[in-house]
Amino acid sequence: MNNNSKVLAALAAGLAAGVALGVLFAPGKGSDTRKKILDQGKKMSDDVKNRFSKGMEKLNGLKDELKEKAEEFA
Numbered sequence: 370m371n372n373n374s375k376v377l378a379a380l381a382a383g384l385a386a387g388v389a390l391g392v393l394f395a396p397g398k399g400s401d402t403r404k405k406i407l408d409q410g411k412k413m414s415d416d417v418k419n420r421f422s423k424g425m426e427k428l429n430g431l432k433d434e435l436k437e438k439a440e441e442f443a
Contacts, residue, residue, distance in 0.1 A: 385413060389406065
């Protein structure tokens, strides 16, 4: 993992922690707070799944490209 990936991962983790703490310390009913946390968790989960899918597509494309280059070389 390169430095940019590490920085982005740390930024995402910090953002998630900040959102969770902000919601927990904001005044409001417990049921509303739990719903907000659940909704935010679902959004973050969907975002991670989308990013993972895009990353896998890029890796598969790179794999196919490297395979073609190896076949050309051989």
